[in-house]
Amino acid sequence: MKPKKAKPEKQRVGQSSSGRKPAARSCGLCGKSGNLTKTYCCGNWICDDEDSYVLFSYARNSCHRNHSRYTLCASHYNEEHEGAWQECGECREMFETEMYVWYGTNEYNFARLENPPKYKPTKCAACKRVIRLAEDGYSIKGNNYYCLKCTNLEQSWLRG
Ligand SMILES: [Zn+2]
Ligand SMILES: [Zn+2]
Numbered sequence: 001m002k003p004k005k006a007k008p009e010k011q012r013v014g015q016s017s018s019g020r021k022p023a024a025r026s027c028g029l030c031g032k033s034g035n036l037t038k039t040y041c042c043g044n045w046i047c048d049d050e051d052s053y054v055l056f057s058y059a060r061n062s063c064h065r066n067h068s069r070y071t072l073c074a075s076h077y078n079e080e081h082e083g084a085w086q087e088c089g090e091c092r093e094m095f096e097t098e099m100y101v102w103y104g105t106n107e108y109n110f111a112r113l114e115n116p117p118k119y120k121p122t123k124c125a126a127c128k129r130v131i132r133l134a135e136d137g138y139s140i141k142g143n144n145y146y147c148l149k150c151t152n153l154e155q156s157w158l159r160g
């Protein structure tokens with residue numbers, strides 16, 4: 001048997017990129033072109049898609065919203081800090097390290113934090129599972145974090 005050759009994928013690109021024109025405008029995050037706007041914080045092209053966000057859905061499907069909510073770049077701008085956000089001590093103090101690193105390195109950034117500081121993973125005070133603050137649900141009591149599971153367990157005890 002001959003090894004199957006992977007079919008070369010023919011990529012159909014909608015726009016015929018004619019010659020060596022400067023790259024078409026496209027969203028710096030997802031690469032889509034079309035309905036674009038510039039970010040107020042850093043002036044990059046980004047999907048003008050706040051409308052597609054469903055209120056209280058917490059969906060992360062809006063490039064514009066993601067950048068303006070979940071990045072140091074935007075919060076640095078909103079807080080009117082000085083200089084570059086990558087070097088901003090105020091930003092560093094505004095967030096706990098884990099979130100600071102996430103805000104500075106997640107996929108909603110145009111430029112990512114180089115050399116992000118190290119941090120210890122946050123663990124559930126009850127079951128010791130690692131909680132990724134940016135992704136997982138959790139609750140805080142005093143200085144303790146509880147994963148969603150333990151939070152729900154406790155709530156059902158309280159109820160029952
Ligand atoms: Zn986009
Ligand atoms: Zn920005």
Ligand SMILES: [Zn+2]
Nearest residue numbers: 076081088091
């Ligand atoms: Zn800042």
Ligand SMILES: [Zn+2]
Nearest residue numbers: 124127147150
């Ligand atoms: Zn737990």
